[in-house]
Amino acid sequence: MAESISDESVLQSQIPNTKVGRHPTNRRLWPLTLLLSTVVPVLAALLVYQLDSFDPAPFPIHEFGQTPISALLRNDHMLQGAEFVGAGKLLGPEDIAYDSESHLIFTGCEDGWIKRVRLNDSTVESVVNTNGRPLGVALGLNNEIIVADAYKGLLNISRDGEVELLTDEADGLKFKFTDGVDVADNGMIYFTDASYKYEFHRHWLDVLEGKPHGRFMSFDPLTRKTKVLVSHIYFANGVAVSPTQDSEKV
Ligand SMILES: *[C@@H]1O[C@H](CO)[C@@H](O)[C@H](O)[C@H]1NC(C)=O
Ligand SMILES: *[C@@H]1O[C@H](CO)[C@@H](O)[C@H](O)[C@H]1NC(C)=O
Numbered sequence: 001m002a003e004s005i006s007d008e009s010v011l012q013s014q015i016p017n018t019k020v021g022r023h024p025t026n027r028r029l030w031p032l033t034l035l036l037s038t039v040v041p042v043l044a045a046l047l048v049y050q051l052d053s054f055d056p057a058p059f060p061i062h063e064f065g066q067t068p069i070s071a072l073l074r075n076d077h078m079l080q081g082a083e084f085v086g087a088g089k090l091l092g093p094e095d096i097a098y099d100s101e102s103h104l105i106f107t108g109c110e111d112g113w114i115k116r117v118r119l120n121d122s123t124v125e126s127v128v129n130t131n132g133r134p135l136g137v138a139l140g141l142n143n144e145i146i147v148a149d150a151y152k153g154l155l156n157i158s159r160d161g162e163v164e165l166l167t168d169e170a171d172g173l174k175f176k177f178t179d180g181v182d183v184a185d186n187g188m189i190y191f192t193d194a195s196y197k198y199e200f201h202r203h204w205l206d207v208l209e210g211k212p213h214g215r216f217m218s219f220d221p222l223t224r225k226t227k228v229l230v231s232h233i234y235f236a237n238g239v240a241v242s243p244t245q246d247s248e249k250v
Pocket of ligand 2: 156164
């Protein structure tokens with residue numbers, strides 16, 4: 001460092017009116033220029049080529065002039081008397097299923113673990129790791145945990161952690177993003193695949209593309225059949241069977 005400064009000052013004092021200092025810098029910059037002019041465009045082209053199935057919907061400009069939909073005011077007292085359970089011991093829990101008999105909460109975490117939280121003392125125990133991303137969680141009629149796993153599909157998990165794949169495709173189309181699940185009183189399992197095109201880790205492409213790749217389906221535990229109930233849904237997410245069991249909300 002000290003050497004180059006003194007070199008430069010010697011040169012500058014010898015040729016006082018020339019900006020000598022620039023030349024060595026330019027020479028040192030040529031790899032960067034090459035990178036910017038060739039390598040970067042080639043990489044960008046490769047990226048675009050890879051994403052060639054990306055096919056965005058036209059931008060819905062007309063939607064933006066409309067009055068926004070208003071939602072009910074949040075209840076400010078909703079969290080009064082609430083307490084954290086399993087805080088700091090669960091990584092990104094997405095959905096919960098509560099078993100009022102055993103006072104256990106089941107949830108699926110970002111690291112693939114299905115965990116159960118004991119309500120009386122907030123103890124967190126591991127059930128099983130799906131090696132996927134468990135999102136929706138619901139209790140089945142036979143004490144099993146039904147899990148919508150983004151990468152694996154619809155899973156049946158026993159209380160001892162045995163994992164069985166119930167379904168991962170419908171009408172010849174594989175799920176890419178199994179997302180929400182609920183179980184009706186008659187045992188019928190209702191669930192969603194948020195996208196048949198983009199996986200969980202590429203969900204932003206589904207959002208950017210803005211097309212309805214989601215499906216709402218049922219799995220009948222008796223016939224083992226998967227049935228598509230509604231297709232062409234924009235990012236079909238959560239599912240809830242109505243308390244009266246006569247409808248499902250997606
Ligand atoms: C919570 O319940 C479990 C059994 O489900 C029991 O073993 C444990 O001692 C209880 N803890 C407290 C703090 O009551
Ligand atoms: C899940 O597996 C258990 C056995 O571990 C079985 O008793 C139960 O019926 C299965 N549930 C479904 C929905 O297939």
